[in-house]
Amino acid sequence: METAATGLSFRDATDADVEALVALIESAYRGEASRAGWTTEADILEGQRTDPEGVLEVIKSPDSRLLTVERDGRIVACCQLEHRGEHAYFGMFAVSPALQGAGLGKRVIAEAECQARATWGVTEMHMTVISVREDLIAWYERRGYRRTGRTTPFPYGDERFGIPQRDDLQFELLVKKLG
Secondary structure (H helix, E strand, O other), X not given: OEEOOOOEEEEEOOHHXXXXXXXXXXXXXXXXXXXXXXXXXXXXEEOOOOOHHHHHHHXXXXXXXXXXXXXXXXXXXXXXXXXXXXXXXXXXXXXXXXXXXXXXXXXXXXXXXHHHHHHXXXXXXXXXXXXXXXXXXXXXXXXXXXEEEEEEEOOOOOHHHOEEOOOOOEEEEEEEEOO
């Protein structure tokens, strides 16, 4: 779906997008490249954020979509939407570091919420965020998400999720009612 006002197009990812999506997600969260944006996790996690197998799993899952955002034929953002009964799960959200802070993330999350409602008829969106990411949680709160206080442990020892640089990481569930 093309939106003329922003020059963005939204579509579901395909197998051919895996390499570009892994590169985008890694650049938004890990290493020196991620420091160009404000969503970096480079100070709390090293190693990988995802891998081709993880991205392909989302693309292939029957209850999941990897919404891909393009501008001028180049992938600039993405997010996972997964149908989980009465709610959808929002994850794997990445915006190109060079484009962060200009409103693209707001546009992507709004589109994701609209598509989750339209596709699955869900009434809530759920996500998990590393609880020490106060700046990121505040950004989601400004988009209408609320902290629940419900946490799950970080998968220490599973390097598919990165190599923690601190011992107090956990995920907190954020929830938003969809209108």
